Amino acid sequence: MSTTRRRVVATAAAALAGTLLLASCGGSDSGSSDGKTLKLWHYEAPDSAMGAAWNEAIKEFERTHPGVRVKFEDKGFEQIQKTAPMVLNSSDAPDLMEYNKGNATAGTLSKQGLLTDLTAEATKRGWDKKLSAGVRTTSEYDTNGVMGSGKWYGVPNYAEYTMVFYNKDLFKKYGIAEPTTLDELTAAMDKFVAKGITPLANAGAEYVAHQYLYQLALTKADRAWVDSYELYQGKTDFHDAAWTYGAETFADWVKKGYIGKKSTSLKAEDAGVSFIQGKSPILFSGSWWYGRFKAENTFDWGTFLWPDTDLTLGSGGNLWVVPKSAENKDLAYDFIDITMSKKIQNLLGNKGGVPVAADPAAVSDPQAKSLIADFNTLSDQDGLAFYPDWPVAGFYDVLVSETQKLITGSEDPDGYLSALQEAYDKGAPKT
Incomplete structure (x- = not known):
């Protein structure tokens, strides 16, 4: 998306x-x-x-x-x-x-x-x-x-816009309150991991994985950063503080068990079904799922905007x-x-x-x-930050393949960001 x-x-x-x-x-x-x-x-x-x-x-x-x-x-x-x-x-x-x-x-x-x-x-x-x-x-x-x-x-x-979908019944079962900050979200995921539950539904073979990473970067970004990246209104540096935080935190979340290493080959449908079936307590994705969840979810569920930032994908x-x-x-x-x-x-x-x-x-x-x-x-709050694959042709495939490498651990965050920089610079309009 x-x-x-x-x-x-x-x-x-x-x-x-x-x-x-x-x-x-x-x-x-x-x-x-x-x-x-x-x-x-x-x-x-x-x-x-x-x-x-x-x-x-x-x-x-x-x-x-x-x-x-x-x-x-x-x-x-x-x-x-x-x-x-x-x-x-x-x-x-x-x-x-x-x-x-x-x-x-x-x-x-x-x-x-x-x-x-x-x-x-x-x-x-x-x-x-x-x-x-x-x-x-x-x-x-x-x-x-x-x-x-x-x-x-x-x-x-x-x-359309992205949000955090969460299974209220699972949160209640394990005594976890709805997170209102990123620290609280992280603490909630730690509790699920301690119970043997992978908290985040993910799909490494399609858009879901790199949208998690982009959202993490957005927590350290502002509108000028988005306009530079999406609108070419300035130079985009993939090794800046925002992108670096996004890549390093995503990789860390895989290591901590918030994101399953076996999710590399999963598609968006798999992530959505995992949430529908009550296997994953949390899914960060778009409003395009809302109607389906409303029709198919058999548990109490809710949504909230990603905490501690005014920006999200949409x-x-x-x-x-x-x-x-x-x-x-x-x-x-x-x-x-x-x-x-x-x-x-x-x-x-x-x-x-x-x-x-x-x-x-x-x-x-x-x-x-x-x-x-x-x-x-x-x-x-002028919070729509578009999508990470938009700026240049072919970038979607680059994001998918490179983010898969972060999940498997075959590439570190620095190498990941360098690969994105190369693909972005190659495709962006020359000024």
Whole structure:
């Protein structure tokens, strides 16, 4: 989950909070379009908030477009991440696709000419009015594929942020209070280890592991540090105090048993299921899990923002992008409109998502209200720090492979940071 903004975006987090108050109109009725098919790809689990909302959007689309069939293909996040450039250069491209936002992903595809310029549609259909400046950050890319300005190449219709999910029943069982500081979180993990329990659900083969490390670095960082790293507004030194603390603390947490050494080959799904099954008392990950945990967890659970810092990973959500070679672009635009409607946005909020165009009064679920309230807290303190894999193309794979080495102990923190520096410098724009 995991690209760059101009100085105007420095207030992105605060602006994001306002998007929850925005209303939007429904999708257009295109009338009969006999024989046409909208080919749609996304990677949201059907029981997630986004999956439930997009499934309802498909029904609404087919109701308002008689004669049009939606051909939905469920694609994995990793699958789309790795194959998108090749697929979009072929006749197999879908009409509409969910894709990861950021310089390294949507920005790269836009620079390669593989995505449709949505600027005119954004103005015509009012997407530019429905999304705040903060959310729009990941919609717009310049000629270098850097986010925050330029043309529209994608539309996010939810927001996301990371948090600590914790199993209240397990905390209660072992007499551990909810942590409010990083020291208390560390003490809680020590107690679980003493009971033979690995406290943190982790996934070394995908994004979960390096998001732990990035969050640790953020506890020693500030907004200028984030802007330097994500926006190239200054030089990024991976051996600075923040990155060094993140790498050394992560490696130390592995040694202390907070993170399992056998988690190297696990994927995000494994980490989530470990939490769902009550095996791991803690998971640090994103709001994209919220709806699923709400549906599947059979124990009392809660969330809190990472303690002792104003910064955490987050942004507008993944993007709807329209491939340049799409055959039915107007139908794709209509579907985006429907996902931005009050009906779908309200559903998204009540299912545990963070909507960007909902009627706040229509979000009635107590846990959903809590989710949105924490997001507003984070937004108000300008706390969205994007994701560590965003700055340069290919950096996601570097982060995964190098963080795996930290888990196995085959590389020390200094070597890890040097490898990141080399990959980052190679991919960052030359100034």
